Amino acid sequence: MAKIRVVVAGYGNVGRGVLAALKNNPDMVAVGVLSRNPDRVRKSFNEIPVMQIADVDTWLDALKPDVAILCxxxxxxxxxxxxxxxxxxxxxxxxxxxxxxxEYFAAMDVAAGKSGHVSVISTGWDPGIFSMERVVANAFLPGSRAYGFYGLGESGGLSMGHSDALRTIPGVKDARQYTHAVSASIEKVRSGENPEFTPGDMHTRECFVVLEDGADQNAVAETIRTMPGYFAPYKTEIHFVTQEFLDQNCAGFPHDGLVVAAGNTGNNHSARIEYRCIWGSNPEATANVLVAHARAVSRLADEGKCGAFTILDIPPAYFSMHSKEELLKKFM
Ligand SMILES: NC(=O)c1ccc[n+]([C@@H]2O[C@H](COP(=O)([O-])OP(=O)(O)OC[C@H]3O[C@@H](n4cnc5c(N)ncnc54)[C@H](OP(=O)(O)O)[C@@H]3O)[C@@H](O)[C@H]2O)c1
Known part of the structure; x- marks a missing residue:
């Protein structure tokens, strides 16, 4: 069987994770990296061709890819x-x-549909596998609500978006943000209450911040605590630390999360569904999910399908590198 030829579009944390993940998928091969800045990428990566993403005709012709994983x-x-x-x-x-x-689905559906391509959007762990778990939990336990909690371990989970938001604050040199789930709220859900939560009821936020020389610590703290959406709705703990502390204690991208739904089955017996993921590296985990979806994209395209899809639209067997016979024998 010919391998599925993949181009990796964008060389950042997820892009690097996709290149690593493809090595564990023998039916797929990375044939090129596409970037807005190939010179930057080539300084650290030269294993396969690195090409300008805007030169679409050139890389389509040279690399003959089946799927692009957009990172x-x-x-x-x-x-x-x-x-x-x-x-x-x-x-x-x-x-x-x-x-x-x-909105993004609609734009991708038009673009892919008109040109006869398949585009799977919004996959990873959340949105992605957690979306699927929310849907099946609710379908199997009608009336239940599926809740997502993140950062269950003692040190919490590193939120890349919130860390980026901290780094935009004037006076902040570097920063990391760890999300912590409120365990009492998880227990409320487990008890079958289907509670109404505000975001701050479910999670707290812990920030490790390195200041620029001469920055006003109180002003930075106030900006963090009042940042709409990101920190204002949450109990937020702030530690001002040195760059050395941050480099030694906050390396990597660990994260974890739980989807939990509780309710009752037909004769009022209690029932609960939980699905947990623990990632040593959030971008590498996201990358692994993207790669499995690239296999599904190739299969959908081979069937003549086109338009936009999400994880909810794809049979799980399409993600697997195993044959139907193997799935029936070993995985059912
Ligand atoms: N669904 C999920 O569960 C999930 C989980 C995690 C992340 N994500 C998504 O994945 C996206 C990508 O995350 P990421 O951590 O890979 O972001 P990132 O490292 O910031 O990379 C994003 C893009 O920025 C460019 N870039 C990367 N490093 C650069 C540098 N040093 N200088 C200049 N440009 C650079 C790259 O594009 P070029 O090569 O073209 O310059 C890259 O594709 C996030 O925005 C997030 O939305 C989703």
Missing amino acids: GGSKDDLPIQGPALAQRINTVDSFDNHSRIS
């Missing part, structure tokens, strides 16, 4: 790169701006 940022990159590339090639991405997924 750009959700805020500014994917809304532009996604629809542009979906017109030229099958794509997968991890667009994670939850409130804009419907």
